[in-house]
Amino acid sequence: APAQGYRLAGHRWPTRTIRYHNATAYKDAVRAGVQAWNASGAKVRFRETTRGKAALQIRYSGSGCGGSGSVGRRVHYRPTVFFGRGCESSFMPLIATHELGHILGLSHEDRRCATMSSAVGLRCPRAPRYMWRCRLLEADDVRGAIRIYGGTVKPLNPVRFCPLFAVPDPPVNVTLAYVNGSVDATLTLPEPRRLIPDYASPPFPELHYYRYPNACPAGAATGPLQRRSPDAYGTQTLSIDGFLPPGAWCYAIALAGSDRSTSPFVTATVLVP
Ligand SMILES: [Zn+2]
Structure with missing residues:
Protein backbone atom coordinates (compact mmCIF):
# COMPACT_ATOMS: atom_id res chain seq x y z
CA ALA A 1 0.00 0.00 0.00
CA PRO A 2 1.31 3.50 -0.78
CA ALA A 3 0.99 4.65 2.83
CA GLN A 4 3.71 2.21 3.83
CA GLY A 5 6.29 3.97 1.72
CA TYR A 6 9.23 2.27 -0.01
CA ARG A 7 9.04 0.89 -3.52
CA LEU A 8 10.17 -2.51 -4.66
CA ALA A 9 11.31 -3.68 -8.08
CA GLY A 10 13.38 -6.34 -9.79
CA HIS A 11 13.99 -9.83 -8.50
CA ARG A 12 14.84 -10.59 -4.91
CA TRP A 13 18.05 -12.47 -4.26
CA PRO A 14 17.53 -16.21 -3.92
CA THR A 15 20.15 -16.38 -1.14
CA ARG A 16 20.26 -14.54 2.20
CA THR A 17 23.96 -13.76 1.77
CA ILE A 18 25.12 -11.54 -1.08
CA ARG A 19 28.87 -11.88 -1.65
CA TYR A 20 30.46 -8.76 -3.11
CA HIS A 21 33.84 -7.59 -4.31
CA ASN A 22 34.75 -3.90 -4.10
CA ALA A 23 37.38 -2.83 -6.64
CA THR A 24 37.09 0.88 -5.77
CA ALA A 25 38.96 2.88 -3.13
CA TYR A 26 35.69 3.56 -1.29
CA LYS A 27 36.40 0.74 1.14
CA ASP A 28 35.19 2.43 4.32
CA ALA A 29 32.06 3.82 2.71
CA VAL A 30 31.01 0.47 1.26
CA ARG A 31 31.71 -1.27 4.56
CA ALA A 32 29.61 1.36 6.36
CA GLY A 33 26.73 0.72 3.95
CA VAL A 34 27.12 -3.03 4.32
CA GLN A 35 27.15 -2.72 8.10
CA ALA A 36 24.03 -0.56 8.05
CA TRP A 37 22.06 -3.09 6.00
CA ASN A 38 23.47 -6.08 7.89
CA ALA A 39 22.41 -4.54 11.23
CA SER A 40 19.02 -3.31 10.00
CA GLY A 41 17.02 -6.35 10.99
CA ALA A 42 16.27 -7.48 7.42
CA LYS A 43 17.14 -11.13 6.92
CA VAL A 44 19.76 -10.56 4.25
CA ARG A 45 23.51 -9.96 4.53
CA PHE A 46 26.27 -8.55 2.36
CA ARG A 47 29.64 -10.25 2.72
CA GLU A 48 32.96 -9.20 1.21
CA THR A 49 34.81 -11.80 -0.81
CA THR A 50 37.25 -12.16 -3.70
CA ARG A 51 36.43 -11.01 -7.19
CA GLY A 52 36.02 -14.58 -8.44
CA LYS A 53 33.57 -15.62 -5.75
CA ALA A 54 31.52 -12.43 -5.75
CA ALA A 55 27.96 -12.33 -7.06
CA LEU A 56 27.99 -8.54 -6.87
CA GLN A 57 30.80 -6.42 -8.31
CA ILE A 58 31.49 -2.87 -7.15
CA ARG A 59 33.47 -0.83 -9.70
CA TYR A 60 34.31 2.64 -10.93
CA SER A 61 32.31 4.19 -13.71
CA GLY A 62 33.63 7.61 -14.72
CA SER A 63 34.78 10.79 -13.08
CA GLY A 64 32.45 13.05 -11.10
CA CYS A 65 30.44 11.79 -8.18
CA GLY A 66 27.53 9.44 -8.47
CA GLY A 67 26.48 5.87 -8.13
CA SER A 68 24.27 3.40 -9.89
CA GLY A 69 23.13 -0.10 -9.25
CA SER A 70 20.51 -2.32 -10.80
CA VAL A 71 17.28 -2.64 -8.85
CA GLY A 72 16.96 -6.17 -7.58
CA ARG A 73 18.89 -9.10 -8.91
CA ARG A 74 19.47 -9.14 -12.64
CA VAL A 75 19.11 -12.63 -13.96
CA HIS A 76 21.04 -12.32 -17.22
CA TYR A 77 23.71 -9.81 -16.22
CA ARG A 78 26.31 -9.73 -13.50
CA PRO A 79 24.90 -7.38 -10.84
CA THR A 80 27.22 -4.39 -10.52
CA VAL A 81 27.31 -1.17 -8.52
CA PHE A 82 29.17 1.69 -10.22
CA PHE A 83 30.65 4.70 -8.42
CA GLY A 84 32.14 7.88 -9.88
CA ARG A 85 35.72 8.55 -8.83
CA GLY A 86 35.11 12.08 -7.64
CA CYS A 87 32.96 11.62 -4.54
CA GLU A 88 33.73 13.44 -1.33
CA SER A 89 34.12 10.93 1.46
CA SER A 90 31.46 12.39 3.77
CA PHE A 91 28.93 11.73 1.03
CA MET A 92 30.01 8.24 0.11
CA PRO A 93 28.59 6.14 2.96
CA LEU A 94 25.08 7.33 2.08
CA ILE A 95 25.60 6.76 -1.64
CA ALA A 96 26.95 3.27 -1.00
CA THR A 97 24.04 2.44 1.30
CA HIS A 98 21.62 3.73 -1.35
CA GLU A 99 23.12 1.65 -4.18
CA LEU A 100 23.17 -1.47 -2.01
CA GLY A 101 19.48 -0.83 -1.37
CA HIS A 102 18.88 -0.96 -5.12
CA ILE A 103 20.75 -4.25 -5.27
CA LEU A 104 18.39 -5.63 -2.60
CA GLY A 105 15.42 -4.67 -4.76
CA LEU A 106 14.43 -1.26 -3.43
CA SER A 107 13.46 1.46 -5.86
CA HIS A 108 13.37 5.23 -5.25
CA GLU A 109 11.12 6.55 -2.49
CA ASP A 110 10.62 10.32 -2.65
CA ARG A 111 7.56 10.74 -0.46
CA ARG A 112 9.38 10.79 2.88
CA CYS A 113 12.86 10.91 4.38
CA ALA A 114 14.58 7.80 3.04
CA THR A 115 18.07 6.82 2.01
CA MET A 116 16.37 5.42 -1.08
CA SER A 117 15.20 8.88 -2.23
CA SER A 118 16.24 9.79 -5.77
CA ALA A 119 18.35 12.69 -4.49
CA VAL A 120 20.38 12.32 -1.32
CA GLY A 121 18.54 13.77 1.68
CA LEU A 122 15.53 14.92 -0.39
CA ARG A 123 12.93 14.95 2.41
CA CYS A 124 15.30 14.55 5.34
CA PRO A 125 16.39 17.27 7.78
CA ARG A 126 19.48 18.98 6.40
CA ALA A 127 22.81 18.30 8.02
CA PRO A 128 24.08 21.35 9.93
CA ARG A 129 27.29 22.88 8.57
CA TYR A 130 30.34 20.69 9.05
CA MET A 131 28.20 17.74 10.03
CA TRP A 132 27.30 14.77 7.86
CA ARG A 133 24.37 12.41 7.87
CA CYS A 134 25.88 9.41 9.60
CA ARG A 135 22.56 7.61 10.15
CA LEU A 136 22.65 5.65 6.92
CA LEU A 137 19.20 4.06 6.94
CA GLU A 138 15.77 5.42 7.75
CA ALA A 139 12.79 3.40 8.97
CA ASP A 140 11.20 3.37 5.51
CA ASP A 141 14.30 1.83 3.91
CA VAL A 142 14.43 -0.94 6.49
CA ARG A 143 10.71 -1.68 6.20
CA GLY A 144 11.17 -2.07 2.46
CA ALA A 145 14.00 -4.58 2.85
CA ILE A 146 12.02 -6.49 5.48
CA ARG A 147 9.07 -6.64 3.13
CA ILE A 148 11.30 -8.50 0.67
CA TYR A 149 13.50 -10.62 2.94
CA GLY A 150 11.60 -10.81 6.24
CA GLY A 151 12.93 -9.87 9.66
CA THR A 152 12.11 -7.21 12.25
CA VAL A 153 13.13 -3.55 12.29
CA LYS A 154 16.04 -2.96 14.67
CA PRO A 155 16.14 0.44 16.43
CA LEU A 156 17.64 3.13 14.22
CA ASN A 157 20.84 4.86 15.17
CA PRO A 158 19.58 7.70 17.43
CA VAL A 159 22.42 9.94 16.19
CA ARG A 160 21.50 11.41 12.84
CA PHE A 161 24.41 13.79 12.21
CA CYS A 162 28.08 13.41 13.07
CA PRO A 163 30.78 16.09 13.09
CA LEU A 164 33.26 16.24 10.22
CA PHE A 165 35.96 17.73 12.43
CA ALA A 166 37.21 17.10 15.95
CA VAL A 167 37.04 19.80 18.63
CA PRO A 168 40.02 22.02 17.80
CA ASP A 169 43.27 22.13 19.73
CA PRO A 170 44.16 25.51 21.27
CA PRO A 171 46.49 27.99 19.55
ZN1 LIG B 1 19.08 5.41 -6.88
Missing part, protein backbone atom coordinates in the same frame (compact mmCIF):
# COMPACT_ATOMS: atom_id res chain seq x y z
CA VAL A 172 50.17 27.37 20.37
CA ASN A 173 53.30 29.54 20.71
CA VAL A 174 51.20 32.59 21.54
CA THR A 175 53.10 35.85 22.08
CA LEU A 176 51.63 39.34 22.32
CA ALA A 177 53.19 42.68 21.51
CA TYR A 178 51.86 46.24 21.80
CA VAL A 179 52.89 48.06 18.63
CA ASN A 180 51.69 51.54 17.56
CA GLY A 181 48.51 51.41 19.61
CA SER A 182 47.59 47.89 18.59
CA VAL A 183 47.85 44.50 20.31
CA ASP A 184 49.45 42.04 17.87
CA ALA A 185 49.27 38.31 18.55
CA THR A 186 51.75 35.96 16.93
CA LEU A 187 50.45 32.43 17.21
CA THR A 188 50.10 29.08 15.48
CA LEU A 189 46.59 27.77 14.77
CA PRO A 190 46.47 24.00 14.38
CA GLU A 191 44.11 22.80 11.65
CA PRO A 192 41.24 20.75 13.14
CA ARG A 193 41.59 17.00 12.77
CA ARG A 194 39.27 15.49 10.17
CA LEU A 195 36.97 12.75 11.45
CA ILE A 196 36.20 11.75 7.86
CA PRO A 197 39.60 11.11 6.28
CA ASP A 198 39.70 13.08 3.03
CA TYR A 199 36.95 15.64 3.55
CA ALA A 200 38.42 18.56 1.68
CA SER A 201 37.61 21.91 3.21
CA PRO A 202 38.06 22.62 6.93
CA PRO A 203 35.97 25.40 8.49
CA PHE A 204 37.57 28.84 8.45
CA PRO A 205 39.53 29.45 11.64
CA GLU A 206 37.91 31.71 14.21
CA LEU A 207 39.61 33.00 17.34
CA HIS A 208 37.56 33.63 20.46
CA TYR A 209 39.20 35.70 23.19
CA TYR A 210 38.66 37.73 26.33
CA ARG A 211 40.77 40.60 27.73
CA TYR A 212 41.42 41.22 31.42
CA PRO A 213 43.40 43.88 33.28
CA ASN A 214 46.50 42.57 35.05
CA ALA A 215 45.96 38.81 35.06
CA CYS A 216 43.55 36.29 33.58
CA PRO A 217 41.14 34.79 36.13
CA ALA A 218 41.30 31.07 36.72
CA GLY A 219 38.47 28.94 35.37
CA ALA A 220 35.84 29.86 32.82
CA ALA A 221 36.35 32.88 30.59
CA THR A 222 33.94 35.75 31.25
CA GLY A 223 33.36 39.28 30.01
CA PRO A 224 32.73 40.51 26.47
CA LEU A 225 33.77 37.93 23.86
CA GLN A 226 35.91 39.18 20.99
CA ARG A 227 36.38 37.34 17.70
CA ARG A 228 38.79 37.40 14.77
CA SER A 229 38.59 35.29 11.63
CA PRO A 230 42.05 34.83 10.16
CA ASP A 231 42.32 33.65 6.56
CA ALA A 232 44.21 30.46 7.30
CA TYR A 233 45.61 28.02 9.84
CA GLY A 234 49.29 27.96 10.67
CA THR A 235 51.61 30.61 12.13
CA GLN A 236 50.67 34.24 11.73
CA THR A 237 50.53 37.66 13.32
CA LEU A 238 47.11 39.25 13.85
CA SER A 239 46.00 42.52 15.31
CA ILE A 240 43.58 41.50 18.07
CA ASP A 241 42.98 44.75 19.92
CA GLY A 242 43.40 48.52 19.68
CA PHE A 243 44.56 51.26 22.03
CA LEU A 244 44.88 50.28 25.71
CA PRO A 245 45.75 52.27 28.84
CA PRO A 246 49.18 51.50 30.33
CA GLY A 247 49.58 48.35 32.43
CA ALA A 248 49.52 44.60 32.07
CA TRP A 249 46.71 43.02 30.04
CA CYS A 250 45.95 39.35 29.87
CA TYR A 251 44.19 37.61 26.98
CA ALA A 252 42.51 34.20 27.15
CA ILE A 253 42.43 32.85 23.58
CA ALA A 254 40.76 29.79 22.06
CA LEU A 255 40.16 28.42 18.59
CA ALA A 256 36.46 27.92 17.82
CA GLY A 257 35.29 24.69 16.26
CA SER A 258 32.82 23.98 13.51
CA ASP A 259 29.99 22.94 15.83
CA ARG A 260 30.05 25.76 18.44
CA SER A 261 32.69 23.94 20.42
CA THR A 262 35.91 25.72 21.33
CA SER A 263 39.39 24.53 22.20
CA PRO A 264 40.64 25.06 25.74
CA PHE A 265 41.73 28.66 26.34
CA VAL A 266 45.39 29.61 26.51
CA THR A 267 46.54 32.82 28.15
CA ALA A 268 49.17 35.40 27.23
CA THR A 269 50.02 38.80 28.69
CA VAL A 270 51.12 42.06 27.08
CA LEU A 271 52.67 45.04 28.87
CA VAL A 272 51.46 48.44 27.64
CA PRO A 273 54.04 51.13 28.52
Whole structure:
Protein backbone atom coordinates (compact mmCIF):
# COMPACT_ATOMS: atom_id res chain seq x y z
CA ALA A 1 0.00 0.00 0.00
CA PRO A 2 1.31 3.50 -0.78
CA ALA A 3 0.99 4.65 2.83
CA GLN A 4 3.71 2.21 3.83
CA GLY A 5 6.29 3.97 1.72
CA TYR A 6 9.23 2.27 -0.01
CA ARG A 7 9.04 0.89 -3.52
CA LEU A 8 10.17 -2.51 -4.66
CA ALA A 9 11.31 -3.68 -8.08
CA GLY A 10 13.38 -6.34 -9.79
CA HIS A 11 13.99 -9.83 -8.50
CA ARG A 12 14.84 -10.59 -4.91
CA TRP A 13 18.05 -12.47 -4.26
CA PRO A 14 17.53 -16.21 -3.92
CA THR A 15 20.15 -16.38 -1.14
CA ARG A 16 20.26 -14.54 2.20
CA THR A 17 23.96 -13.76 1.77
CA ILE A 18 25.12 -11.54 -1.08
CA ARG A 19 28.87 -11.88 -1.65
CA TYR A 20 30.46 -8.76 -3.11
CA HIS A 21 33.84 -7.59 -4.31
CA ASN A 22 34.75 -3.90 -4.10
CA ALA A 23 37.38 -2.83 -6.64
CA THR A 24 37.09 0.88 -5.77
CA ALA A 25 38.96 2.88 -3.13
CA TYR A 26 35.69 3.56 -1.29
CA LYS A 27 36.40 0.74 1.14
CA ASP A 28 35.19 2.43 4.32
CA ALA A 29 32.06 3.82 2.71
CA VAL A 30 31.01 0.47 1.26
CA ARG A 31 31.71 -1.27 4.56
CA ALA A 32 29.61 1.36 6.36
CA GLY A 33 26.73 0.72 3.95
CA VAL A 34 27.12 -3.03 4.32
CA GLN A 35 27.15 -2.72 8.10
CA ALA A 36 24.03 -0.56 8.05
CA TRP A 37 22.06 -3.09 6.00
CA ASN A 38 23.47 -6.08 7.89
CA ALA A 39 22.41 -4.54 11.23
CA SER A 40 19.02 -3.31 10.00
CA GLY A 41 17.02 -6.35 10.99
CA ALA A 42 16.27 -7.48 7.42
CA LYS A 43 17.14 -11.13 6.92
CA VAL A 44 19.76 -10.56 4.25
CA ARG A 45 23.51 -9.96 4.53
CA PHE A 46 26.27 -8.55 2.36
CA ARG A 47 29.64 -10.25 2.72
CA GLU A 48 32.96 -9.20 1.21
CA THR A 49 34.81 -11.80 -0.81
CA THR A 50 37.25 -12.16 -3.70
CA ARG A 51 36.43 -11.01 -7.19
CA GLY A 52 36.02 -14.58 -8.44
CA LYS A 53 33.57 -15.62 -5.75
CA ALA A 54 31.52 -12.43 -5.75
CA ALA A 55 27.96 -12.33 -7.06
CA LEU A 56 27.99 -8.54 -6.87
CA GLN A 57 30.80 -6.42 -8.31
CA ILE A 58 31.49 -2.87 -7.15
CA ARG A 59 33.47 -0.83 -9.70
CA TYR A 60 34.31 2.64 -10.93
CA SER A 61 32.31 4.19 -13.71
CA GLY A 62 33.63 7.61 -14.72
CA SER A 63 34.78 10.79 -13.08
CA GLY A 64 32.45 13.05 -11.10
CA CYS A 65 30.44 11.79 -8.18
CA GLY A 66 27.53 9.44 -8.47
CA GLY A 67 26.48 5.87 -8.13
CA SER A 68 24.27 3.40 -9.89
CA GLY A 69 23.13 -0.10 -9.25
CA SER A 70 20.51 -2.32 -10.80
CA VAL A 71 17.28 -2.64 -8.85
CA GLY A 72 16.96 -6.17 -7.58
CA ARG A 73 18.89 -9.10 -8.91
CA ARG A 74 19.47 -9.14 -12.64
CA VAL A 75 19.11 -12.63 -13.96
CA HIS A 76 21.04 -12.32 -17.22
CA TYR A 77 23.71 -9.81 -16.22
CA ARG A 78 26.31 -9.73 -13.50
CA PRO A 79 24.90 -7.38 -10.84
CA THR A 80 27.22 -4.39 -10.52
CA VAL A 81 27.31 -1.17 -8.52
CA PHE A 82 29.17 1.69 -10.22
CA PHE A 83 30.65 4.70 -8.42
CA GLY A 84 32.14 7.88 -9.88
CA ARG A 85 35.72 8.55 -8.83
CA GLY A 86 35.11 12.08 -7.64
CA CYS A 87 32.96 11.62 -4.54
CA GLU A 88 33.73 13.44 -1.33
CA SER A 89 34.12 10.93 1.46
CA SER A 90 31.46 12.39 3.77
CA PHE A 91 28.93 11.73 1.03
CA MET A 92 30.01 8.24 0.11
CA PRO A 93 28.59 6.14 2.96
CA LEU A 94 25.08 7.33 2.08
CA ILE A 95 25.60 6.76 -1.64
CA ALA A 96 26.95 3.27 -1.00
CA THR A 97 24.04 2.44 1.30
CA HIS A 98 21.62 3.73 -1.35
CA GLU A 99 23.12 1.65 -4.18
CA LEU A 100 23.17 -1.47 -2.01
CA GLY A 101 19.48 -0.83 -1.37
CA HIS A 102 18.88 -0.96 -5.12
CA ILE A 103 20.75 -4.25 -5.27
CA LEU A 104 18.39 -5.63 -2.60
CA GLY A 105 15.42 -4.67 -4.76
CA LEU A 106 14.43 -1.26 -3.43
CA SER A 107 13.46 1.46 -5.86
CA HIS A 108 13.37 5.23 -5.25
CA GLU A 109 11.12 6.55 -2.49
CA ASP A 110 10.62 10.32 -2.65
CA ARG A 111 7.56 10.74 -0.46
CA ARG A 112 9.38 10.79 2.88
CA CYS A 113 12.86 10.91 4.38
CA ALA A 114 14.58 7.80 3.04
CA THR A 115 18.07 6.82 2.01
CA MET A 116 16.37 5.42 -1.08
CA SER A 117 15.20 8.88 -2.23
CA SER A 118 16.24 9.79 -5.77
CA ALA A 119 18.35 12.69 -4.49
CA VAL A 120 20.38 12.32 -1.32
CA GLY A 121 18.54 13.77 1.68
CA LEU A 122 15.53 14.92 -0.39
CA ARG A 123 12.93 14.95 2.41
CA CYS A 124 15.30 14.55 5.34
CA PRO A 125 16.39 17.27 7.78
CA ARG A 126 19.48 18.98 6.40
CA ALA A 127 22.81 18.30 8.02
CA PRO A 128 24.08 21.35 9.93
CA ARG A 129 27.29 22.88 8.57
CA TYR A 130 30.34 20.69 9.05
CA MET A 131 28.20 17.74 10.03
CA TRP A 132 27.30 14.77 7.86
CA ARG A 133 24.37 12.41 7.87
CA CYS A 134 25.88 9.41 9.60
CA ARG A 135 22.56 7.61 10.15
CA LEU A 136 22.65 5.65 6.92
CA LEU A 137 19.20 4.06 6.94
CA GLU A 138 15.77 5.42 7.75
CA ALA A 139 12.79 3.40 8.97
CA ASP A 140 11.20 3.37 5.51
CA ASP A 141 14.30 1.83 3.91
CA VAL A 142 14.43 -0.94 6.49
CA ARG A 143 10.71 -1.68 6.20
CA GLY A 144 11.17 -2.07 2.46
CA ALA A 145 14.00 -4.58 2.85
CA ILE A 146 12.02 -6.49 5.48
CA ARG A 147 9.07 -6.64 3.13
CA ILE A 148 11.30 -8.50 0.67
CA TYR A 149 13.50 -10.62 2.94
CA GLY A 150 11.60 -10.81 6.24
CA GLY A 151 12.93 -9.87 9.66
CA THR A 152 12.11 -7.21 12.25
CA VAL A 153 13.13 -3.55 12.29
CA LYS A 154 16.04 -2.96 14.67
CA PRO A 155 16.14 0.44 16.43
CA LEU A 156 17.64 3.13 14.22
CA ASN A 157 20.84 4.86 15.17
CA PRO A 158 19.58 7.70 17.43
CA VAL A 159 22.42 9.94 16.19
CA ARG A 160 21.50 11.41 12.84
CA PHE A 161 24.41 13.79 12.21
CA CYS A 162 28.08 13.41 13.07
CA PRO A 163 30.78 16.09 13.09
CA LEU A 164 33.26 16.24 10.22
CA PHE A 165 35.96 17.73 12.43
CA ALA A 166 37.21 17.10 15.95
CA VAL A 167 37.04 19.80 18.63
CA PRO A 168 40.02 22.02 17.80
CA ASP A 169 43.27 22.13 19.73
CA PRO A 170 44.16 25.51 21.27
CA PRO A 171 46.49 27.99 19.55
CA VAL A 172 50.17 27.37 20.37
CA ASN A 173 53.30 29.54 20.71
CA VAL A 174 51.20 32.59 21.54
CA THR A 175 53.10 35.85 22.08
CA LEU A 176 51.63 39.34 22.32
CA ALA A 177 53.19 42.68 21.51
CA TYR A 178 51.86 46.24 21.80
CA VAL A 179 52.89 48.06 18.63
CA ASN A 180 51.69 51.54 17.56
CA GLY A 181 48.51 51.41 19.61
CA SER A 182 47.59 47.89 18.59
CA VAL A 183 47.85 44.50 20.31
CA ASP A 184 49.45 42.04 17.87
CA ALA A 185 49.27 38.31 18.55
CA THR A 186 51.75 35.96 16.93
CA LEU A 187 50.45 32.43 17.21
CA THR A 188 50.10 29.08 15.48
CA LEU A 189 46.59 27.77 14.77
CA PRO A 190 46.47 24.00 14.38
CA GLU A 191 44.11 22.80 11.65
CA PRO A 192 41.24 20.75 13.14
CA ARG A 193 41.59 17.00 12.77
CA ARG A 194 39.27 15.49 10.17
CA LEU A 195 36.97 12.75 11.45
CA ILE A 196 36.20 11.75 7.86
CA PRO A 197 39.60 11.11 6.28
CA ASP A 198 39.70 13.08 3.03
CA TYR A 199 36.95 15.64 3.55
CA ALA A 200 38.42 18.56 1.68
CA SER A 201 37.61 21.91 3.21
CA PRO A 202 38.06 22.62 6.93
CA PRO A 203 35.97 25.40 8.49
CA PHE A 204 37.57 28.84 8.45
CA PRO A 205 39.53 29.45 11.64
CA GLU A 206 37.91 31.71 14.21
CA LEU A 207 39.61 33.00 17.34
CA HIS A 208 37.56 33.63 20.46
CA TYR A 209 39.20 35.70 23.19
CA TYR A 210 38.66 37.73 26.33
CA ARG A 211 40.77 40.60 27.73
CA TYR A 212 41.42 41.22 31.42
CA PRO A 213 43.40 43.88 33.28
CA ASN A 214 46.50 42.57 35.05
CA ALA A 215 45.96 38.81 35.06
CA CYS A 216 43.55 36.29 33.58
CA PRO A 217 41.14 34.79 36.13
CA ALA A 218 41.30 31.07 36.72
CA GLY A 219 38.47 28.94 35.37
CA ALA A 220 35.84 29.86 32.82
CA ALA A 221 36.35 32.88 30.59
CA THR A 222 33.94 35.75 31.25
CA GLY A 223 33.36 39.28 30.01
CA PRO A 224 32.73 40.51 26.47
CA LEU A 225 33.77 37.93 23.86
CA GLN A 226 35.91 39.18 20.99
CA ARG A 227 36.38 37.34 17.70
CA ARG A 228 38.79 37.40 14.77
CA SER A 229 38.59 35.29 11.63
CA PRO A 230 42.05 34.83 10.16
CA ASP A 231 42.32 33.65 6.56
CA ALA A 232 44.21 30.46 7.30
CA TYR A 233 45.61 28.02 9.84
CA GLY A 234 49.29 27.96 10.67
CA THR A 235 51.61 30.61 12.13
CA GLN A 236 50.67 34.24 11.73
CA THR A 237 50.53 37.66 13.32
CA LEU A 238 47.11 39.25 13.85
CA SER A 239 46.00 42.52 15.31
CA ILE A 240 43.58 41.50 18.07
CA ASP A 241 42.98 44.75 19.92
CA GLY A 242 43.40 48.52 19.68
CA PHE A 243 44.56 51.26 22.03
CA LEU A 244 44.88 50.28 25.71
CA PRO A 245 45.75 52.27 28.84
CA PRO A 246 49.18 51.50 30.33
CA GLY A 247 49.58 48.35 32.43
CA ALA A 248 49.52 44.60 32.07
CA TRP A 249 46.71 43.02 30.04
CA CYS A 250 45.95 39.35 29.87
CA TYR A 251 44.19 37.61 26.98
CA ALA A 252 42.51 34.20 27.15
CA ILE A 253 42.43 32.85 23.58
CA ALA A 254 40.76 29.79 22.06
CA LEU A 255 40.16 28.42 18.59
CA ALA A 256 36.46 27.92 17.82
CA GLY A 257 35.29 24.69 16.26
CA SER A 258 32.82 23.98 13.51
CA ASP A 259 29.99 22.94 15.83
CA ARG A 260 30.05 25.76 18.44
CA SER A 261 32.69 23.94 20.42
CA THR A 262 35.91 25.72 21.33
CA SER A 263 39.39 24.53 22.20
CA PRO A 264 40.64 25.06 25.74
CA PHE A 265 41.73 28.66 26.34
CA VAL A 266 45.39 29.61 26.51
CA THR A 267 46.54 32.82 28.15
CA ALA A 268 49.17 35.40 27.23
CA THR A 269 50.02 38.80 28.69
CA VAL A 270 51.12 42.06 27.08
CA LEU A 271 52.67 45.04 28.87
CA VAL A 272 51.46 48.44 27.64
CA PRO A 273 54.04 51.13 28.52
ZN1 LIG B 1 19.08 5.41 -6.88
